[in-house]
Amino acid sequence: MYIIFLPAAGIVSTLIPVFAGRPIVGYGWVVFAIAVTGFISFGLWVHHMFTVGIPQLAQAFFSAASMLVAVPTAIQVFVWLATLWLGKPKMKLPMLWIMGFLIIFVCGGLTGVMLALVPFNWQVHDTHFVVAHMHYVLVGGMFFPLIAGLYYWLPLFSGRMPSETLGKWGFWLTFLGFNGTFLIMHWTGLLGMPRRVYSYETGMGWDIFNLLSSMSSFIMSAGIAMVLLDFALHFRFGKPAKHNPWNADTLEWANSMPPSAYNFVSLPKIETRHPLWDNPDLPRTMAEGQHSLAVATHGRREMWAATR
Structure with missing residues (x-):
């Protein structure tokens, strides 16, 4: 996961100063945090295997490493927030996806610290809680920054601006649908809903939550379809972009x-x-x-x- 997060961190660190209208705060700290994140990530992958019977010493080491990686990640998040706080953010289309990234990725990081604790990991292993955490980290840490980067560099590539209307509809449907789909899964996971199960007996206490999650997944799909439609129509119907439209x-x-x-x-x-x-x-x-x-x-x- 951390391998795909590092390019996303570069995209975020590039875009936030542009839309905040000021240089990034603590540039050196961001570089240091990215390097440390890449280094620590080589020593925490065993947190996926806490339940297979590995020795307690290994569990303690990888649990500590899994919690330690939150430190350089938090440094980057605080640098990005400080840059926005000290600047004058403009909520253009790419910035919407960056804000969505910040909210979703921080939530995924918090549940990641929870899963780094071996006793808690034992309780929720192979449940919907893990599915929810994985999607919050992967979608928040990679998909949202990727879409932000595509919207940001698209005018440079095509000479045309994306549609603000389609783009905002795509963002809000995706953001709300995503949270409606996977936020609920934290609760069903705590109620014992196993992952990789598509059919189960009624009366387990999961029915209404899975129904809401399924309905939200259609909303998220509509949002992603809206984004793809925007990209498809962009090259023919997009308004010509002025030079350096974002004041980059x-x-x-x-x-x-x-x-x-x-x-x-x-x-x-x-x-x-x-x-x-x-x-x-x-x-x-x-x-x-x-x-x-x-x-x-x-x-x-x-x-x-x-x-x-």
Whole structure:
């Protein structure tokens, strides 16, 4: 899970400063936390096997590692929240999915700490509680940031803006349907509902909760279908995007939209992490060839080289 979370963390750390309108708070802490998360994640996978009879020493070690990984993850979450708190967030379409990620992923992290405790893990192993936790972590930690990233970079790729109406309908249906589907599963899991079971006797106390969960899954499916419809219609009916529509800070938005075959006309000297905020005129000067490697006199490709 942590392998797919690390790219998502990069997407979130890229998008939040853009829509908060300020540099990320504690950039070094984010880099440190991502590195530590990747390192610790190699030593906690046995928390999926607490019930197979492994020695108590191994249970204690992997339980501690499973709880310890919450520390670097929490560092990233607090950095993102501090950036939003100190900035002026704009609730554009990509930012909606980032906010959904923050809510769902934090909830999944809290139940992850619960499952890291061996006695509790024994009680809910192979129940709906584990299914709910897994989806909160995977969907919150990967799917929501992925959709946010797609909406964010889509104008750069196509030169057109996504539909705010379809996009918001897609987000809210997905967000509400997801929580209605899997939040209930925490309760059915605590009531003893086993996973991988599609049929059971009535009177177990699970009927109404599973019915609500099933109904919510159709709402979530409608939301995902709305997002896919938005992507499909986007390339033909989307409004033409103005240059750098999100007022982003990174260099890819200095390119034409969609990007030209030759990418940048000239290559500027970049000394900060926010080149377009520091020099808003950079896209024009790059297109006019006012920087390096603007002309290849010998007719062959040129690129930068680095030496130590």
